[in-house]
Amino acid sequence: MNLRICFSKFGRLRFLGHLDVMRFFQRAITRGGVPVAYSAGFHPHMIMSFAQPLALSVTSDGEYFDIECGVDSVDPDDILARLRGAMCDGLDVRSVTILPEREPNTKKQTGMSQIAGAMYLLTSDAENGAKFAEAVRKLAEASSVLVEKEGKSGVRDVDIRKGIHALAILNEGGTLEYLSNDGMFDCPPDLTGGFGRERSAHAPERPCGSVTILAAVDAGSENNISVELLTEALRKCGELPDGRFLNAHRMELFGRREDHMVSLALMR
Amino acid sequence: MAEKLALSDDILLSVEKPARYTGGEINMAIKDPDKVDVRFAMCFPDVYEVGMSHLGIQILYDMFNKREDTYCERVYSPWTDLDAIMREKHIPLFTLETQSPVKDFDFLGITLQYEMCYTNVLQVLDLSGIPLHAADRTEEDPIVIGGGPCSYNPEPIAEFFDFFYIGEGETVYGDIIELYKDNKRKGGTRADFLRGVSHIQGMYVPSLYEVTYKVDGTIASFRPKYDDVPAKILKQVVTDLDACVYPEKQLVPFLKVVQDRVVLELQRGCTRGCRFCQAGMIYRPNRERSVPYLRRLAKNLLDTSGQDEMNLSSLSSSDFSGLREFVYAMIDECKDRHVSLSLPSLRIDSFAVDVMKQVQDVNKSSITFAPEAGTQRMRNVINKGLTDEDILDGASKAFAAGWNKVKLYFMLGLPTENDDDVRGIAQLGESIAEAYYRLPKESRRGRVNITISTSYFIAKPFTPFQWMPMINKETFLVRQRLLKATVGEQLNQKSLVYHWHDAETSELEGIFARGDRKLAAAIEEAYRDGCIYDAWTEHFKYDVWKRILDKHGITVEFYNLRERPKDEILPWDHIDIGVSRDFLYREYEKAQQEIVTPNCMVKCSGCGAVQFGCGICKRPGNKEVTNA
Numbered sequence: 001m002n003l004r005i006c007f008s009k010f011g012r013l014r015f016l017g018h019l020d021v022m023r024f025f026q027r028a029i030t031r032g033g034v035p036v037a038y039s040a041g042f043h044p045h046m047i048m049s050f051a052q053p054l055a056l057s058v059t060s061d062g063e064y065f066d067i068e069c070g071v072d073s074v075d076p077d078d079i080l081a082r083l084r085g086a087m088c089d090g091l092d093v094r095s096v097t098i099l100p101e102r103e104p105n106t107k108k109q110t111g112m113s114q115i116a117g118a119m120y121l122l123t124s125d126a127e128n129g130a131k132f133a134e135a136v137r138k139l140a141e142a143s144s145v146l147v148e149k150e151g152k153s154g155v156r157d158v159d160i161r162k163g164i165h166a167l168a169i170l171n172e173g174g175t176l177e178y179l180s181n182d183g184m185f186d187c188p189p190d191l192t193g194g195f196g197r198e199r200s201a202h203a204p205e206r207p208c209g210s211v212t213i214l215a216a217v218d219a220g221s222e223n224n225i226s227v228e229l230l231t232e233a234l235r236k237c238g239e240l241p242d243g244r245f246l247n248a249h250r251m252e253l254f255g256r257r258e259d260h261m262v263s264l265a266l267m268r
Numbered sequence: 269m270a271e272k273l274a275l276s277d278d279i280l281l282s283v284e285k286p287a288r289y290t291g292g293e294i295n296m297a298i299k300d301p302d303k304v305d306v307r308f309a310m311c312f313p314d315v316y317e318v319g320m321s322h323l324g325i326q327i328l329y330d331m332f333n334k335r336e337d338t339y340c341e342r343v344y345s346p347w348t349d350l351d352a353i354m355r356e357k358h359i360p361l362f363t364l365e366t367q368s369p370v371k372d373f374d375f376l377g378i379t380l381q382y383e384m385c386y387t388n389v390l391q392v393l394d395l396s397g398i399p400l401h402a403a404d405r406t407e408e409d410p411i412v413i414g415g416g417p418c419s420y421n422p423e424p425i426a427e428f429f430d431f432f433y434i435g436e437g438e439t440v441y442g443d444i445i446e447l448y449k450d451n452k453r454k455g456g457t458r459a460d461f462l463r464g465v466s467h468i469q470g471m472y473v474p475s476l477y478e479v480t481y482k483v484d485g486t487i488a489s490f491r492p493k494y495d496d497v498p499a500k501i502l503k504q505v506v507t508d509l510d511a512c513v514y515p516e517k518q519l520v521p522f523l524k525v526v527q528d529r530v531v532l533e534l535q536r537g538c539t540r541g542c543r544f545c546q547a548g549m550i551y552r553p554n555r556e557r558s559v560p561y562l563r564r565l566a567k568n569l570l571d572t573s574g575q576d577e578m579n580l581s582s583l584s585s586s587d588f589s590g591l592r593e594f595v596y597a598m599i600d601e602c603k604d605r606h607v608s609l610s611l612p613s614l615r616i617d618s619f620a621v622d623v624m625k626q627v628q629d630v631n632k633s634s635i636t637f638a639p640e641a642g643t644q645r646m647r648n649v650i651n652k653g654l655t656d657e658d659i660l661d662g663a664s665k666a667f668a669a670g671w672n673k674v675k676l677y678f679m680l681g682l683p684t685e686n687d688d689d690v691r692g693i694a695q696l697g698e699s700i701a702e703a704y705y706r707l708p709k710e711s712r713r714g715r716v717n718i719t720i721s722t723s724y725f726i727a728k729p730f731t732p733f734q735w736m737p738m739i740n741k742e743t744f745l746v747r748q749r750l751l752k753a754t755v756g757e758q759l760n761q762k763s764l765v766y767h768w769h770d771a772e773t774s775e776l777e778g779i780f781a782r783g784d785r786k787l788a789a790a791i792e793e794a795y796r797d798g799c800i801y802d803a804w805t806e807h808f809k810y811d812v813w814k815r816i817l818d819k820h821g822i823t824v825e826f827y828n829l830r831e832r833p834k835d836e837i838l839p840w841d842h843i844d845i846g847v848s849r850d851f852l853y854r855e856y857e858k859a860q861q862e863i864v865t866p867n868c869m870v871k872c873s874g875c876g877a878v879q880f881g882c883g884i885c886k887r888p889g890n891k892e893v894t895n896a
Contacts, residue, residue, distance in 0.1 A: 012273055013522075015286040020522040027294070027520060027574030030605070042629040044606055056286065057277050086574070088294050244278055 001069045002099040003079060006265050010059040010202030013090025018053035024091060025065065032082035037070040049110040051253055051264065052118070052219060055227060059202050062119070062195070062252035064264050066099065066110055074098070094197055100268050115220035117165070117185065117254035117261040120227060121200055126209035128245045133169060133211045135238025140167045140179030147232045160233055163218035163225045165261075170212040185216040185254070185261045195252055195263050204247035216261070219253065274362035274369075275350075283349045287523050288316035291364030294520040295572065297333040297340065301366055305337040305449050309363050309373040309410065312344055312381070313388035314803065319344040320519070321527030323581065324379060324416065328437045330515035338445060341365035341373075345388045346395065348801065354395055361395035370396035374448065376410040378429075380418035383780035384773065384803035386425050389414075390795040393428065400792060402430045402475060407458055411448075419472075420503075420550050421729040421840035424780050424787035426474035430462055434843055435470045435504030436536075438512040443468055466497045470504035472843065473497070479785055485826055487784065487837040502844045503550070507882035509536060510561045517572040529577035529610070530569045532562060534594075538583035539868035539884055541875075543651045543859050544640070544682065546728040547583055549852070550845050552875060554868060555883035559590040563597060570605060578602060579610045586615035587869065599626050612636075615654075616662030621669050634673035634717075635666045641682060642692030648862045649684050651855070656696065664703050668711065674700055674718045680747045680768075681725040681739040683859065690747050693720060694754035694764070701760035716760075721767045722751065724774035727828075728781050729840045730847070732855030735832040738778050740824060741771045772810040773802070779817070779827040784839035790820040848876035 009021065016024070026046055029036050038044035051064040076096040083093040124132035139145060139161075146157045165184040168176040175190045191200045206212055217225040227248040234240060255267035273280070273290060280286035301307055310329055312319030319325065325342070332340035341363035346354060354361070360369040370376055376398065378389055390400055393412065399405050402412065411430045414422055419432040426432075433441075444465060451461040466473040476497045480488045492499055506512045518530060537554035538547065557565075570578065580598070582588055595611065602609045609627045614620045616635050624633070637659050641647045647654065663674060678693050697718050704716035724744055727733045739747075748768050755766045780787065793816050801807035817823075832838065834853060841849070851874060858865060865873050868884045878885040 012290040012292045015280050015290050016522050017285075017287065020287060020524075023524070024294075024522055026576070030574035030576070031294075031572065038606055042632075043608060057281055088292060088296075089298075090292050244281070247277070 001072065001074060001101075002066055003069060003074070003076065004064060004066050004097045004099050004265065005079075005083065005093060006095045006097075007063045007065075008059075008061045008092045008094055008202050009054060009063055009090065010061075010092075011090040013088075014057050014059045016090075017056065018050070021054075021063075021091070022048075022050055022065075028083060028086035028091075029067070032086040034067070034079055034082050035069050035071045035074065037068040049112060051110075051112050052115055054250060055248075058227060058248045058250060059204060060250035061094065061197065061199065061201050061203075062250050062264070064253055095265055097265055113221070114255035114264065114267050115253055116218065116222070116256035117216065118219035118225075119185065119214065119216045119251040119254070120230070121170075121191075121203050121212055121214055121249040121251060122227070122230070122246050123204055123206050123212040123249070124210050124246045126207045128240060129209045129211040131238050131240055132213075132234070132246070135234045135240055136167060136169060136211075136213050137179060138237035139164070139233055142237060145233045145236055147229055147236065149229065160225050160229055163223050164215060164230070164233070165218070166214070166216040168214040170214065176214055184259070187214075187216065195265065199251050200249060203249035203251075214251075272367065274367040275359070279350070279353055279357075279359075283353070284347060285316075285523060288344070288347065289350065289364070291342075291367070293522060294574075295517040296365060296519060297329070298365070299333070299339040301339055301368065304339040306339075306375070306445055307373040308332050308338055308340040308375045308377060309343050309370045310340055311342070311370075311376060311378045311392055313378055313385045313392050314345050314801075315347050316344045316521075317523060317525040320521045320523075320525045322379065322381065323527075323531045323533060324437065326515045326518050326531075327513065328377070328441070329519070330517070331438060331441065331513045334513065335442070335445070337449070339365075341368075343370055343376075343392065345391055345801070348807065351391065351395070351800065360397050361392060371398060371408075371410065373410045375413060377413045377415060377433075379416040380414050380422070380425075381416050382803060383418055383424075383777045384808075385418075386780060386791050387795045387799045387802055389425060389428060390792065391800045394795075401427055403427070405430070405458070409458075411458070411461070417546065417550065420546070420843055420845065421781065421783070422472070422474070423785050423839040424783035424791060426785055427788045429474065430458075431465050431471055431473040433470060433504070434472055434501050436506045437504075438506050439504045440468055440470065444471075463494075463497075469502055472501045477842065481786075485786070487839060490837060490839075490842055500842055500844045503846060505846065505880045505882070506536070506555070507880060509533075509555050509557045514565060516565070516568045518569060520573045520575065527579070528575075529579045530566075530573050530575045531579050531581050532566055532569065533557070534562065534580055534582040534585060534588045534591075537883065539587055540584055540653060541651055541855070541865055541867055541873070542640070543649070543732040543855055544679065544725060544728070546731050549730045549847050549875075551583070552845070552847050552877040553880060553883035553885045554587075556588060556590070559594045559597075562590075562594055563601075566598060566601065570601075570607060576606065577608045577610065579612070582613060584615075585611055585613045586617075586620070587867075592619065595623055599623070602627075615658075616666055617658075618665055620662070621665045624666070624671075625669055630670040633671070634675050634719075635663065635671050636675045636677070637662070638677040639696065640677065640679050641685075641689060642678060642694070642696050643689045645862060646682060646685060646689040646692070648864050649859050650682055651859070651865055653864070653867060656699065659696070660699060660703050663700050664707075667704050667707055667716070670713065672704065672713050672716050674716065676700075676718065676720045678720065678722045679725040680722045680751070681744055683725075683727075683733055683736040685739075685747075687747075687750060690750050691754045693722070693751055694758055694766075697755065697764045698758040698760055701758075701763045704763075705760070716763045717765070718763055719765045719767060720751075720755065721769075722748065723769045724771050726774055726778045726781055729838070730843075730845050730852070732852050732859055734782065734838065734852065735834070735856055737831045738828040740829055741775055744771045770805070773805070773808055775824060775828065776802070776810075776813055779822065779824065782827055782839070786820075787822060790816050790822055793820070846877050846880055851875040 254261035
């Protein structure tokens with residue numbers, strides 16, 4: 001039996017690397033007494049697979065990993081409680097769902113291989129708020145934006161505009177004003193609720209004068225638009241500094257079902 | 269984000285492994301600093317991954333934080349990348365827990381695990397904004413305490429510390445904290461507090477002692493400045509290891525650290541009495557924990573940490589009386605939990621081979637021996653009770669069980685060492701290889717792989733060799749070459765690999781180990797000239813050190829190469845480890861006569877540790893000798 005676990009990463013632990021997060025969860029699973037399956041061999045390891053790594057300093061409410069359980073039936077609420085008891089400030093488990101049994105002779109679908117999209121909140125610093133808003137509006141209007149992307153065969157220019165499916169600015173009233181939206185994602189009107197939780201529970205603070213936007217983009221192995229690429233695209237559209245000027249928060253990861261993005265927690 | 273980090277995101281993103289500086293680990297103590305009386309910053313002056321691997325800090329951290337009136341936080345040396353940024357931007361050194369400046373604390377406790385960390389001690393003080401010299405500190409500065417093995421001869425760094433805690437930390441820190449609170453309530457000064465501290469057994473306040481030198485540089489006198497300050501400082505000892513504090517919940521780092529496992533301390537001290545070994549003397553008497561206590565502890569530690577590896581720690585595991593019972597119980601416990609078990613310092617015999625078969629992968633692991641010397645003569649000098657037969661017999665048993673990798677550890681430059689002793693190292697390697705090839709071909713797995721490593725013998729205080737000369741760097745190189753050539757002459761030389769350590773770090777370590785207060789100025793200048801992380805080969809600046817030592821008139825001839833006469837006042841003579849100077853001197857003489865001293869389990873040799881009234885000295889059947 002396979003379980004999919006959704007967790008948040010925030011606070012001081014946003015500087016934890018991907019491997020360290022994996023090690024943390026291995027230990028949390030042990031501490032919580034979660035019945036996980038182990039591989040064979042002299043040094044058995046837990047059978048688990050993590051979805052997309054998160055860049056250092058980015059917070060998230062939509063991180064995922066799958067584990068294989070060594071028992072025939074589990075109560076997801078019990079697993080959730082066990083894992084929550086083993087967390088520490090900066091990492092929290094948000095949901096545990098049971099994945100359907102795999103059809104015989106089909107390839108194993110891990111969280112990683114299902115990833116097709118991601119939704120981010122990007123918050124500028126106070127100084128660059130106005131310029132940032134201007135750049136976002138230009139990006140929304142543009143039909144193509146070329147940025148340098150490092151691939152297997154070196155650095156090349158790619159057009160990432162089509163991979164940006166929705167852009168919105170967060171208004172003072174807390175609603176989202178969409179500047180562009182191609183309908184791939186179910187776009188929320190504000191940040192309350194959604195995916196069974198508040199969308200920005202652990203997002204960075206929004207200092208006075210800053211501007212916050214929502215961006216829904218392609219992710220995963222096929223066409224990954226990272227926060228870095230997105231920032232680069234914004235720089236192309238406006239007069240933004242070369243150094244860091246924004247904090248990023250991942251709201252959710254998505255899989256693709258036909259022509260629509262579906263939260264990874266709901267993918268089967 | 270509610271929590272404020274001491275470093276900005278920009279800085280954290282520009283340094284290697286930012287999680288070194290952000291804390292928040294599992295089982296970290298969380299308290300409100302405003303609601304405690306005493307804030308204690310506990311420091312290991314090396315990088316996070318090294319410092320977090322140290323059990324002693326875990327023990328003291330847990331002990332302090334069990335007190336409601338105290339909040340103990342951790343601080344480690346910033347790595348060189350952050351070090352440069354903190355200097356440039358004037359960012360004060362901070363603790364991991366509350367990310368607050370070290371300078372705001374009541375105490376800064378620094379553990380001194382090896383001599384090569386001394387410049388890092390100055391780095392920590394300097395980055396914290398605390399005056400390097402204890403004499404320059406004001407009522408606003410933390411009280412700086414040193415502890416750990418190097419505090420048994422703290423003289424080279426004495427002027428940088430307010431006091432040293434000599435001995436085991438579990439015993440009287442409570443008294444020190446009460447004294448501090450009491451002094452504060454009464455409006456007492458820093459000096460009042462330190463004077464009071466000097467009355468607690470084991471506490472050495474260097475500023476309360478005066479030292480004078482002879483023209484030849486040796487000590488003429490060393491005495492307390494005041495009548496109420498003790499002339500001798502007797503170390504602190506835990507008499508019952510089952511009754512003292514032990515962290516039931518160990519901190520679990522996020523980063524992969526050097527010692528990335530749960531550590532269970534089986535016993536403290538060692539009964540063997542190897543004459544080069546400082547740990548074997550300063551931790552006397554040998555004291556064991558009971559098996560039921562250890563089993564309960566192991567279960568708790570594994571439950572609360574979730575670690576997948578456990579290490580049974582001890583200076584000589586094989587001598588632990590409950591070892592069989594305990595290890596077999598642990599093998600079962602660990603198998604159920606998918607935890608791997610490691611047992612360093614296990615003497616290879618039938619039992620060890622049986623244990624190894626159950627806990628190690630024969631394809632990936634090797635068997636380890638530390639004969640320390642290549643000939644029986646030399647091993648008698650150093651009182652290492654391990655014979656060629658023990659080694660060959662153990663190795664044969666392991667070979668029969670499928671192992672084909674062997675690691676051998678030796679020292680070069682031991683007192684009285686001659687060329688035959690050096691050649692003996694290669695010959696011992698050859699004998700082990702031959703033992704392997706005597707196995708029938710069908711039970712061998714390819715070629716045997718024997719690795720010989722040598723380090724540079726360093727004479728340490730509180731060992732019988734404290735009076736002995738070390739060899740110079742040039743002789744060391746000659747002996748390395750001789751050994752390398754002899755390895756090349758062996759029949760099975762293709763199965764032997766020889767590794768050696770560089771001599772330059774060891775030379776300095778020798779100077780620090782038996783150094784006196786005259787070294788402080790040189791250490792300070794080396795630090796000012798950019799020396800930090802001297803324990804790290806890539807950061808060790810031999811040229812800078814050489815220049816500064818020369819300038820200060822500090823020579824290897826004086827500190828390392830000369831034989832010290834019996835009546836010379838040694839810089840550490842005012843520290844009393846409970847093992848008498850007479851015993852050490854008898855051992856020094858017996859070493860020269862190549863006479864072996866039996867270990868404490870066989871016969872008491874009257875070292876003096878019986879005064880602590882515990883451990884091996886009081887084990888039923890052991891007859892104590894007060895003066896042999």
